[in-house]
Amino acid sequence: MPLLNKVTATAPGNKRGNPAAASLSRLRTALTVFFALDGFLFAGWVVRIPAIKEQTGASASDLGLALLGVSGGAVITMVLTGRLCRRFGSHPVTVACGVLLSLSIALPAQTHSTLALGLVLLVFGAAYGGINVAMNSAAVDLVAAMRRPVMPSFHAAFSFGGMTGAGLGGLVAAEVSATTHLLALTGIGLVVTAAAGPTLLRHRAPVPERTEAAARSGPLSGKTRKIVALFGVIALCTAYGEGALAEWGTLHLQQDLHAHPGIAAAGYSLFALAMAAGRLSGTTLLERLGQTRTLVAGGSLASAGMLLGALAPTTWLALSGFAVTGLGLANIFPVAVARAGALAGPSGVAAASTLGYGGMLVGPPAIGFLADWFSLPVALTTVALLAAAAALLGYSARNASSAPPA
Template sequence: MYLPRNRSFAARLWAVFFVNGAVLSSWAPRIPEVKDLLDLSDSELGVALFGVAAGSVPALLLTARILDHARSGPVCVVTALVFSASLPLIGVVDGLWQLTGVLMLLGAASGVLDIAMNTAGIAYQQHTGHRVLSRLHGGYSLGVLAGALGGVAATHVGATTTEHFVAVAVLLVALTVVGAPMLWSRPRSPAEREAGGTQVLARKRRLRLPLTIAVVAVSGLFIEGLVTDWSALLITRDLGAPASLGAAALALFSVAMFISRSAGDAVLDRFAERTVLTTVAVVVVCLVVLGSVVAQPLVMAVTIGLVGLVLGPVFPVAISRASRSAPGRAAAMTARVSAVGYIAYLGGPPVIGFVADVVGLPITFAAAVALGCLGIALARRDPG
């Protein structure tokens, strides 16, 4: 085992996670502009945005079969290149269905890349015996932040969507190419060889994702999606803060998630996963209840940042547990836990909107976070 080379591989894989986070977050700040340029109604924009989920969820489930026959490193390289290079297509669409088709392509690429990079991370952990998944997901969080800030900057300087997306694509393709030789040439890990050798047996016996793992994944990403989609509105509309504070709270949350995930492996090496999940559940619910009771914009903004600072390791723990529950089928189990988590991430916040119309956003927000924390606490035991 050559640790310097292993660390270099981990750094290249971290860059792939960064690319995955940066692509769609670069598009998010330009959504209003594209909506106006294409003269889309709110419902038409909703149809287009659903294209991301329509492309990603099937891809998440199909990628496990691809990885039965292919190494995860080359799949990461090819998909990251396609994902990055497809972003400028948004700038040249001229209607609803073209935009929906491009977003489906981006969603499918994101889904394939999500499973391939997590499978590569799991294989690295199994090969070296060192935790790395949380740190890798920190790269994803930093990519999300970089893409969003880049979008804000491009809008500020008056760059067109095409100019902005071409610049982003060039940078992300270059970043992928730098790490491509090592990712491409790394031999198949023992875990990946075992997965390929047991694919027929695995298909005969249906793989099941343990309920406790699914609950941890759903709960963690549900809270993350809730904060991402609703906290700015809560701070600005319901607590009467300026829009700048709502935007600052989201930026603070992204930075905190990056820090939390980057430090998550060290925390999990020192403390048991069960202890970490219990602590996350208790701290997050206490923070949000306190912020809701005080009901001051600045206090809630700080609360959002502190939630991000402790929430980061939850989803990486779910992926690690899924891989341990079926060691020979890490890709398939990663696909399942990612699919259920992603559905919760996308589907949870809209449900919150319907409930908030009835009882108000502040109560709904606090109750939903408490529900997610309850799920984390109850499912903290490792079934593997």
């Protein structure tokens, strides 16, 4: 250690002659690459869902059941990832999950039945869940060591990766088969992992002083557990919307509003771009508005945007709603996860991430069932309801402070 002590002994901006600061900078770059890769690969999958749905002959409810494979694999892995990170370190787990995610993304295009699709999505979900918990754990430690509130920047990279992946998917959707496209993504993922992975493998995660103090102090108090759970539920409410738009937004535009496949794929790209823009301004918003106002304003804006996106009668109005929703949701998840990490260290990150990404992964199957019972536009209004709930919970958490925010 003590890496943190070395960093804080010198001015944060003085990287020359300060190997520890330079090491943190390299770690930040490598982690940013993995966040971007995660968003890129996930978006590459979601824009191909209409083609996979047609290939397997699945109904909306059948597709919802198949998507439970992503949810099941991710939730199981998220429960285990905290232990894996404690035993092997968050950096090696991130790299291993990056390889698995890259390999598994090619599998859905090889299926021709709902059952087979659900089974391969278990593997994809396991990789997706694992890399997200591992990356966020590593990022919270790095944010604490840098003593700068840069967590939104990592999630901005995820959004930019998603925007790029969706944009590429939109460009090739009408010309390239899903099989070829997803196989190409496997190659890209493996190359990027090989390029960025060694940096993480060469450097251990920095150990923040408060995490060491928490480890010495024993189990978390009941109050801290409740606060962490509260931020986990806030993350769940907003991640539900992100998952729903990722996996059903394209289909809504194409099926209900009869948008061209390229325009429909651009819907998620626009949503991801708006999220990225919001996250790039996240640090400034937190400094000027504070945590509570940022959460309340974001949830309220996302709720209004999703009502427009779900119920608008034209493609362009729906796209506008998607963009507003992205701006609103942008900083809620990273703030909630960082806050949980500041309160409880890696255990808090694991708990909040599991709840949060559980919402992202359970949301799409729930939308599928609701779409069969009612309609897809009506089902998507549940995103607005949960965003409003996140705003209310964010307000209720205004006095929840047993540790300073990350």
